[in-house]
Amino acid sequence: MxxxxxxxxxxxxxxxxxxxxxxxxxxxxxxxxxxxxxxxxxxxxxxxxxxxxxxxxxxxxxxxxxxxxxxxxxxxxxxxxxxxxxxxxxxxxxxxxxxxxxxxxxxxxxxxxxxxxxxxxxxxxxxxxxxxxxxxxxxxxxxxxxxxxxxxxxxFGSAAKYVAATVVELERDISVYPVPGVTIVEIMGRNAGWLTASSALSRINGASGPELIYLCETAFSEERFLEDMRRVMSRKKAFLIAVSEGLKDENGFYLSEQVQTEQTDAFGHKYISGAGKILENLIRSRMDCKVRTAELSLMQRCAxxxxxxxxxxxxxxxxxxxxxxxxxxxxxxxxxxxxxxxxxxxxxxxxxxxxxxxxxEKKVPKEMICSNGCDVNEKMMDYLRPLIQxxxxxxxxxxxxxxxxxxxxxxxxxx
Amino acid sequence: MxxxxxxxxxxxxxxxxxxxxxxxxxxxxxxxxxxxxxxxxxxxxxxxxxxxxxxxxxxxxxxxxxxxxxxxxxxxxxxxxxxxxxxxxxxxxxxxxxxxxxxxxxxxxxxxxxxxxxxxxxxxxxxxxxxxxxxxxxxxxxxxxxxxxxxxxxxFGSAAKYVAATVVELERDISVYPVPGVTIVEIMGRNAGWLTASSALSRINGASGPELIYLCETAFSEERFLEDMRRVMSRKKAFLIAVSEGLKDENGFYLSEQVQTEQTDAFGHKYISGAGKILENLIRSRMDCKVRTAELSLMQRCAxxxxxxxxxxxxxxxxxxxxxxxxxxxxxxxxxxxxxxxxxxxxxxxxxxxxxxxxxEKKVPKEMICSNGCDVNEKMMDYLRPLIQxxxxxxxxxxxxxxxxxxxxxxxxxx
CATH class of the missing domain: 3.40.50.450 (Rossmann fold)
Incomplete structure (x- = not known):
């Protein structure tokens, strides 16, 4: 038997x-x-x-x-x-x-x-x-x-399809008002940015997709981010930013860990804040711009x-x-x-x-990320495209x- | 003409x-x-x-x-x-x-x-x-x-369908580990709890659905909530809670406003925290239980x-x-x-x-909410059911x- x-x-x-x-x-x-x-x-x-x-x-x-x-x-x-x-x-x-x-x-x-x-x-x-x-x-x-x-x-392919479809729907959502505003989409991935990269698939039929895409493979710089933001805002009113939950700063620390250690809430408990919320607060304090965060949370893995x-x-x-x-x-x-x-x-x-x-751990290789560090390139698109079909x-x-x-x-x- | x-x-x-x-x-x-x-x-x-x-x-x-x-x-x-x-x-x-x-x-x-x-x-x-x-x-x-x-x-019907389908998927997601844990699902609705109520439709084919559902029509009491939690935890390991973003306390103040006024983040900016996160922190500080929040955010209105x-x-x-x-x-x-x-x-x-x-504003009437204030009743289900078909x-x-x-x-x- x-x-x-x-x-x-x-x-x-x-x-x-x-x-x-x-x-x-x-x-x-x-x-x-x-x-x-x-x-x-x-x-x-x-x-x-x-x-x-x-x-x-x-x-x-x-x-x-x-x-x-x-x-x-x-x-x-x-x-x-x-x-x-x-x-x-x-x-x-x-x-x-x-x-x-x-x-x-x-x-x-x-x-x-x-x-x-x-x-x-x-x-x-x-x-x-x-x-x-x-x-x-x-x-x-x-x-x-x-x-x-x-x-x-x-x-991965199903999560990527959910991310791409959701981002293209979110783009419709955020485009309705004639006022400036940025919406940050936080996507899963502590150490690998593949799923965040798949937000670029939202462009597949001609939509803009996220104007900025930050993977956890690229060290996050506050000043470079604010520069990127200013560049996009000079030509576009309402737009999306996609970020990996596992975004790290130039010293290799998770952005989310930093707030966690400094903040407590009304109940005296440490605040656990995602990378999206960190960027949201950064934008709010440094720029004159409406901002909000949508975390794709558990939905992206069970849809x-x-x-x-x-x-x-x-x-x-x-x-x-x-x-x-x-x-x-x-x-x-x-x-x-x-x-x-x-x-x-x-x-x-x-x-x-x-x-x-x-x-x-298989991370996103450098040759699939744009040299400016805020987008993915055609090589990545070629890799991703078949997986959501x-x-x-x-x-x-x-x-x-x-x-x-x-x-x-x-x-x-x-x- | x-x-x-x-x-x-x-x-x-x-x-x-x-x-x-x-x-x-x-x-x-x-x-x-x-x-x-x-x-x-x-x-x-x-x-x-x-x-x-x-x-x-x-x-x-x-x-x-x-x-x-x-x-x-x-x-x-x-x-x-x-x-x-x-x-x-x-x-x-x-x-x-x-x-x-x-x-x-x-x-x-x-x-x-x-x-x-x-x-x-x-x-x-x-x-x-x-x-x-x-x-x-x-x-x-x-x-x-x-x-x-x-x-x-x-x-409303489409948003309700998204909420019901997502909650039934989330229930699968949170049920896989043999450890206690609660997942809070925050649903849109500042002053009317209809959409939060529709999370109960996730039970339509026999799933448990959220064990607790709090609408913004019912004044939120911290102590009653902790009692509700203890009651559910005594019989269930992993479960969902559905809450309206517009949950208010017994004095009529939004839960989310309270944290907003007391907290600032690393950049010195006021923290804008949803009702879900407030409950998450309350649970974390008062109970021995893994807890997290999924906000259905913009997705629920554009899916x-x-x-x-x-x-x-x-x-x-x-x-x-x-x-x-x-x-x-x-x-x-x-x-x-x-x-x-x-x-x-x-x-x-x-x-x-x-x-x-x-x-x-048409709010959820009392006769559709369970008298214990943490669920909706059959009258509500009869009202909601046809709308997502x-x-x-x-x-x-x-x-x-x-x-x-x-x-x-x-x-x-x-x-």
Missing amino acids: KNLLIAQSGGPTAVINASLAGVAEAACVSSRVDGIMGAFYGIQGVLNEQFVDLKKVLKSSRDSSLLCQTPASLLGSCRYPLKPWREDEEEYQKLVGIFRKHHISYFIYIGGNDSMDTVFKLSEYIKEKEIADILVAGVPKTIDNDLEGTDHCPG AHIASETDLKEAWMLGGKALQCVLDGRNGEMASIKRLSSNPYMVEFTSVYSGEAANR GERSVKYENGIPAHLILGENLTGKMA | KNLLIAQSGGPTAVINASLAGVAEAACVSSRVDGIMGAFYGIQGVLNEQFVDLKKVLKSSRDSSLLCQTPASLLGSCRYPLKPWREDEEEYQKLVGIFRKHHISYFIYIGGNDSMDTVFKLSEYIKEKEIADILVAGVPKTIDNDLEGTDHCPG AHIASETDLKEAWMLGGKALQCVLDGRNGEMASIKRLSSNPYMVEFTSVYSGEAANR GERSVKYENGIPAHLILGENLTGKMA
Whole structure:
């Protein structure tokens, strides 16, 4: 008996469940997989043996289709890093024991950087201990697109599409009054500016898009920013600025950390203010200009109703690819996307060793950022454009998108 | 020669352009209307004679269809209240002069409370001065749903649909970790809580929705709030709270104003903090609980990509109704919706005198709010449910929604 166990981890995306469906559906048609199990709350749930029979959850193609339009992880998530096994072998022994107890031969972990670290460590342990009956693989996901070893990462394209579509709608919104005003759009990304860069896609059909785009890869200078502002204001009344939440100053400190340490609110608590609000206050104190901030907040990572068809399909395909890796007897691989060309867009689904992706961050390279530091260039646009293409028809029930959620009895029910 | 002039005013909504299309398309098929003109920037643009030939902008049904999926006002907006004519007649004389110069017999103003005040004042002036060749009418719009004289207001249903869909997605997002945490969702509405109430629609397919919903109609008590929090936390780990931006304390002061007056930031500027952030800080200082805030910000009023089909259709119909009023020789009417039944949903398109709507605010009545003050009841759900029904297939170009925008040469171009 060879069972498959699937778990999800890390922050939510719009398509992490499409990868789950991809693994499960590939397993359904394989004669080499018996049971298909899910673990709740990532590797933490594996350690706690919190399992669910995924064949009971995904009973029909309708369930699968609902799953693919349900944002965040159906199976829950965790932030639980494994210690290196040479320091603490107990947890690894426990995991292997649990796998064997439940006849789990294949373990697929869908997640970001930390999850690929888990895949890597687990596969190294399995190799070292010459364990022959357990194989693990990873499926990448992150809206930040900061994973190495893959051209881009499932979850990013849908977040980028949400950002681009929202910015083009915001541009309509802010353009209605004949008065000067600036609207700052704060976009997720602590250390990588890919998602902020995707705000430039709002120009794709001829809209202006943000007049200024600041990525966290470029050190932020107050004086240069005020100069940029003056330049734009001299030719434009109302405009948008896109900024990464992880904007840092020239000394490498997050802008948001600075206010945090200086301010307390009415309740005596430290103020946690985003980069957007910091710039808003800077503009308000230094320039004669109406200013406000729109934070795209959690919405940008869970807006499954406007997911990218390309992203959904790739997330699903990489699920199947990861399963193929373990069925082929390869241990510790991460399914990945290799781009063959951007126009026409062509990719190959391949895999890399999880060690190549784990514990590294892929930042936006300098050659995709304009030399003035306040915009991205055509190279970036060529990279981004294919990733937001296509819309899947979303099933609505009673006026809102239908989701597949797991009830307390751990069987699939709709909500 | 009898020309029609249309203008838009007030804050953006997802369907204010559907009303513009509704007026223009009804005019196209009327033998009693010659030219169809648009004024930029509302009544301010009328005074400046900033006109555009709408027949040149809307050349085909494709243009109209793009217009209906373009958020905010195609023609721009203004915040420009007319003074009472008995105090300052000059502007009224100027307006009448401009209307006559351009052979404008019909003026349709699409907007909210202030715009209906303009329709009201202008029509009173016309009546008093026995001006026989000019007729005015209003088409209501506001995401706040606070206009009197109509069962509900175009723009509200789409914003409500965005709120409900977003809250159901946020619920997926916040449910993934097995740790306690509260997420506050701040929703627009300074004095009326209709839109915040619509967060309850996220429960429509079985999701939990916000555990606590605070409307600005109910005085906010810090102690009661902390009690509510404790009650929910005793049975639930991760949950949502929905709050109106216009939450007021028991003395009638906006929560947001209190911090504004006490705090300055690193640049010495007053902190403008929303009601959500205030509650976030209150929770952080008084409870042992992870907390964060998501402000739906400008997105909730311009998310045309998820507009309600019901709302779009009604916005369009009211445009036609307003034109019918002036063609019938009725002056100063506001097109309005009369609800005949909620289930099945049936309405009648009618009109009321603009004086009935102008300068009044329709707040959420007590009988739609739970007696504990932290939720809405079935009566509210029955009222809200029909308004978010239906999805119109949105045309995407290159991965983002296509919009109709006016280029600098004032002819329609796509972006």
